[in-house]
Amino acid sequence: MLTSRWCQGSAEDRLGNRSAAHDADSGMPGRPSGPLIVSVTDFTSDAHRDLPGIVRRGLALRRHWPRLGGAVGMWLWVAPLTRRCGSISVWTERRAMAEFIRLPEHVAIMDEYRERGTIRSVLWEYESYDAAQIRRDAEAWLRSDDRCRAAGEAPRQLG
Secondary structure: OEEEEOOOOOOOOHHHHOOOOOOOOOOOOOOOOOOOOEEEEEEOOHHHHHHHHHHHHHHHOOOOOOHHOOOEEEEEEEEEEEEEEEEEEEEOOOHHHHHHHHHHHHHHHHHHHHHEEEEEEEEEEEEEOOOOHHHHHHHHHHOHHHHHHHOOOOOOOOO
């Protein structure tokens, strides 16, 4: 599994992240505190030929991230051998996440690819921000799917 660098959202500073220090294990700056919503998505494309387009569209959508209200940050990930990709996103509240889901750009991606694969997702609530724990939980959940285990893919940090 290839994982992007942490993309900071507009809400990260409001959670108390004023530090320039970086968490080497997570790639996230600082450690904001407060209740958070974490969403993990896992899309499996029916065909390898669709994966590059899905990833390109996801990266384009990621450019909006620093301006999204309630967005703490996110990682994108891809497991090419198993035709899987998705995100790990951190939010200050469910409403902010719902607003993102309704963005025209996100709706367009879902409309284009929804029938070309399968998607699964999970939401968790965390009392405080622990980047390493969020990553461990997300990666364990993603590995729990037999498609990833069958390919023997291990997570690697990109960039």
